[in-house]
Amino acid sequence: MRLVVDLNRCQGFAKCAFLALDVFTLHGEEALLYTSRFDEALRDQVEQAVAACPVQAILADFSDEPTKGVEGRVG
Ligand code: SF4
Numbered sequence: 001m002r003l004v005v006d007l008n009r010c011q012g013f014a015k016c017a018f019l020a021l022d023v024f025t026l027h028g029e030e031a032l033l034y035t036s037r038f039d040e041a042l043r044d045q046v047e048q049a050v051a052a053c054p055v056q057a058i059l060a061d062f063s064d065e066p067t068k069g070v071e072g073r074v075g
Helices: 015-019 040-052
Strands: 002-005 024-027 031-035 058-061 071-074
Touching: 002 031, 015 024, 015 031, 015 040, 040 058
Parallel strands: none
Antiparallel strands: 002 058, 024 031, 031 071
């Protein structure tokens, strides 16, 4: 399972960081770090973060296809 944050949309509101602490971390006031790959144990948290993002910036793929991981940063 993987996700990507659309950095053109993300406004650094940090709702995702509060709902999925193991996936998203806010550094400073606007810098968002995230892990693009996550496993089943974090699925509920990621789903909540996707739903809570006020600008729909989080795009998640809940399939089990293996992917290469990348880290993203905005701010
Ligand atoms: S991805 Fe959405 S919820 Fe997370 S910091 Fe960016 S705008 Fe806020």
